Amino acid sequence: MSVVLVTGASRGIGRAIVERFAGEGATVVACARGREGLDALQAALPAVDCRACDMRDAAAVDALARDVLARHGAVDLLVNNAGAFRPGGIASEDDDALLDMLQANLFGAYRLTRRLLPGMIERRSGMVLNVCSTASIAAYPNGGSYSIAKHALYGFSRNLREEMKPHGVRVVALLPGATLTASWDGVPLPPERMMPAEDVAAMAWTAWTMSARTVVEDIVMRPQxxxxxxxxFAGSPA
Ligand SMILES: NC(=O)c1ccc[n+]([C@@H]2O[C@H](COP(=O)([O-])OP(=O)(O)OC[C@H]3O[C@@H](n4cnc5c(N)ncnc54)[C@H](OP(=O)(O)O)[C@@H]3O)[C@@H](O)[C@H]2O)c1
Incomplete structure (x- = not known):
């Protein structure tokens, strides 16, 4: 049975991916920071191995990799999904915005991937799926440090894919547009304007089920x- 590790897994896209893979029979390890969200996930899906980890904390990421490998022996699919959004433009955001966004969206993914790659390389199989964003390939006025960090995550994905080709490890970049999750709480838009998280999870599942001879390199998804x-927002309350 495949072992799948999903970061940022207690809500939103990460949780939808956990539900999909667990429902398909995979052994799923899920991480997030908050105990409450993890407890709710554990109650809904008792077979999922739920672990508290802040992906911005290097020592915690190392411990997560060590503990998961000790318990499950291997990770076949790593889904780097944990991330955060902070609105702002480059000219107007705080000086610490860039580091904050890189820590939330890139550094943990980079570190955890590096901890799990040796096992994948040794087995000559495995997949790393990075949840990027349409902000990874689009420039827009209020993209700010979030968009910079998501571009970096996409660059990480593309470079890792080239590096892993001789090792049988596949690297997928998933670039969703607006997806209906708590990230959009308080934004006055109808749910119909966003994709369901289950659709994003379905694409992750499809990429995973391809033969080892195929890699779905980039998955770009947008609301219809x-x-x-x-x-x-024209006509919305200011
Ligand atoms: N929703 C969208 O429209 C959209 C579009 C494009 C890309 N994305 C990307 O998709 C990913 C998931 O977004 P989402 O909308 O599903 O987010 P969400 O609903 O806010 O859920 C985020 C999840 O990640 C966890 N998390 C946040 N920071 C973490 C950290 N430092 N370490 C470990 N876990 C952390 C959260 O739990 P805790 O808070 O308890 O840690 C939660 O489980 C993100 O990378 C986001 O940038 C989202």
Whole structure:
């Protein structure tokens, strides 16, 4: 049975991926920071191995990798999903915004991947799936440090894919547009304007089930009506 490790897994896209893979019979390890969210996940899916870890904390990431390998022996699929969004433009955001966004969206993914790659390389199999964003390939006025960090995560994915080709390890970049999760709490938009997280999870599952001879390199998904932009807020309360 495959072992799948999903970061940022107690809500939203990460949780939808956990539900999908657990439902398909995989052994799933899920991490997040908050105990409450993990307890709710554990109650809903008792077979999932739920672990507290802040992906911004290097020592915690090392401990997660060590403990998961000790308990499960191997990780076949790593889903680097944990991330955070902080709105702002480059000219107006705080000086610490870039480091904050890189820590939340890149550094932990980079570190955890490096801890798990040796086993994948040794077995000549495995997959790393990075949850990037359409902000990884689009420039927009209020992209700010979030968009910079997501571009970096996409660059990490592309470089790792090239490096892993001779080792049989596949690297997938998943680039969702607006997806209905708590990230959008308080934003006055109808749910129909966003994709369901289950659709994003379905694409992750499809990429995973391809033969080892195939890698789905980039998965770009958008709401059917397109990216959310200024016109969506015309008429909204200021
Ligand atoms: N929703 C969208 O429209 C959208 C679009 C494009 C890309 N994305 C990307 O998709 C990923 C998931 O987004 P989402 O909307 O599903 O987010 P979400 O609903 O806010 O859920 C985030 C999950 O990650 C966990 N988490 C946050 N920071 C963490 C950290 N430092 N270490 C470990 N876990 C952490 C959260 O739990 P705790 O708070 O308890 O840690 C939660 O389980 C993110 O990388 C996001 O950038 C989202």
């Amino acid at each position: 009506l397109g990216d959310i932009g200024e016109s969506d």
